[in-house]
Amino acid sequence: MGKRLVLWDVDKTLVDLDSLGAEIFAAAFARFSGLEAHTRTHGPGRTDWQCFHETQLANGLVPTEQCYPRFLAIHEEMFAERGAEVARRGRVLPGAPEILRRCADEPGVVSSLLTGNSRRNAERKLAALGLDGFVDCSLGGYGDDHMDRPELVRVARERVRRATGTEFTADTTVLVGDTPNDVLAALHGGARIVAVATGWASAADLRAAGAEVVLDDLSDTDAVLEALMS
Numbered sequence: 090m091g092k093r094l095v096l097w098d099v100d101k102t103l104v105d106l107d108s109l110g111a112e113i114f115a116a117a118f119a120r121f122s123g124l125e126a127h128t129r130t131h132g133p134g135r136t137d138w139q140c141f142h143e144t145q146l147a148n149g150l151v152p153t154e155q156c157y158p159r160f161l162a163i164h165e166e167m168f169a170e171r172g173a174e175v176a177r178r179g180r181v182l183p184g185a186p187e188i189l190r191r192c193a194d195e196p197g198v199v200s201s202l203l204t205g206n207s208r209r210n211a212e213r214k215l216a217a218l219g220l221d222g223f224v225d226c227s228l229g230g231y232g233d234d235h236m237d238r239p240e241l242v243r244v245a246r247e248r249v250r251r252a253t254g255t256e257f258t259a260d261t262t263v264l265v266g267d268t269p270n271d272v273l274a275a276l277h278g279g280a281r282i283v284a285v286a287t288g289w290a291s292a293a294d295l296r297a298a299g300a301e302v303v304l305d306d307l308s309d310t311d312a313v314l315e316a317l318m319s
């Protein structure tokens with residue numbers, strides 16, 4: 090079996106936090122901006138950095154280089170404060186623990202994350218829901234690495250190369266995600282995509298975005314592993 094770098098999206102691929110993620114983001118934006126009310130922006134699969142940038146623009150704020158680091162610190166602090174709520178309101182999606190365990194045990198697989206969350210927030214979400222320890226978070230690509238999701242493929246691959254010496258390519262890197270933006274990250278960033286229809290996007294939406302492999306969910310561990318390794 091050949092080697093694979095498997096990079097998992099988090100929200101609505103591995104876990105579902107209900108609307109808590111958006112609530113915490115909005116609370117962090119309110120604290121950052123000092124605005125009593127603000128216009129929210131929408132678009133699943135954006136990086137948090139992109140979401141922050143677009144929310145600033147939608148509310149007439151002028152982005153500067155200092156803005157995102159300041160927002161990130163507030164956002165991560167609020168996630169830490171509300172960790173118990175994440176555990177209470179979040180749920181693990183069907184099959185996620187099983188396939189993460191299989192990938193962790195598979196000698197040919199390097200398994201990490203490619204998510205719009207910052208690394209710390211991604212780690213907090215997984216830990217709150219008992220999914221920590223399955224992936225090596227130090228090797229992934231995150232929403233605090235770059236505003237544009239396709240760039241995260243390059244970031245993750247570079248981290249893996251430095252840490253393990255293995256050069257993964259567009260044919261041996263696989264993203265797993267639930268939105269058309271995950272599909273585009275693979276197509277533009279240089280990776281294969283296994284899409285899962287466990288988010289807002291339907292299987293047809295994901296195919297229309299360019300995904301060749303679309304699964305209903307992650308519950309059939311053998312089928313998911315076969316899709317990742319083929």
Ligand SMILES: [Mg+2]
Pocket residue numbers: 098099100101102134266267268288
């Ligand atoms: Mg997602």
